[in-house]
Amino acid sequence: MGCVIEISADRSEIKLDTGGNFENEQDWIPTPPGMPEWAKDGKVFWFEIPDFIENSEQLKNYYWMIMGFKRDLKVEIIKRLSDEELRCWLLDDERPWNFI
Numbered sequence: 287m288g289c290v291i292e293i294s295a296d297r298s299e300i301k302l303d304t305g306g307n308f309e310n311e312q313d314w315i316p317t318p319p320g321m322p323e324w325a326k327d328g329k330v331f332w333f334e335i336p337d338f339i340e341n342s343e344q345l346k347n348y349y350w351m352i353m354g355f356k357r358d359l360k361v362e363i364i365k366r367l368s369d370e371e372l373r374c375w376l377l378d379d380e381r382p383w384n385f386i
Contacts, residue, residue, distance in 0.1 A: 308342040318352040
């Protein structure tokens with residue numbers, strides 16, 4: 287899971303937060319081909335990276351292999367909850383909203 291934390295003015299490069307999977311996540315990488323526009327706007331999303339990519343340098347070299355972009359709908363739903371709804375959901379052990 288990750289999100290774009292910064293994008294260049296010409297949208298050709300991004301800084302990708304991979305949730306701590308790689309060191310030096312603040313490095314710029316070319317924008318992966320096929321990356322949806324919504325993913326470039328700071329939305330949290332899931333993506334696929336081949337298993338052989340083990341560090342940020344390899345990620346930079348094989349950026350074109352980042353694929354399978356999918357929105358994390360739970361995050362989108364939680365962001366829309368009011369403070370009171372979020373508090374109730376977090377304090378309720380049974381989590382009454384089965385869509386989260």
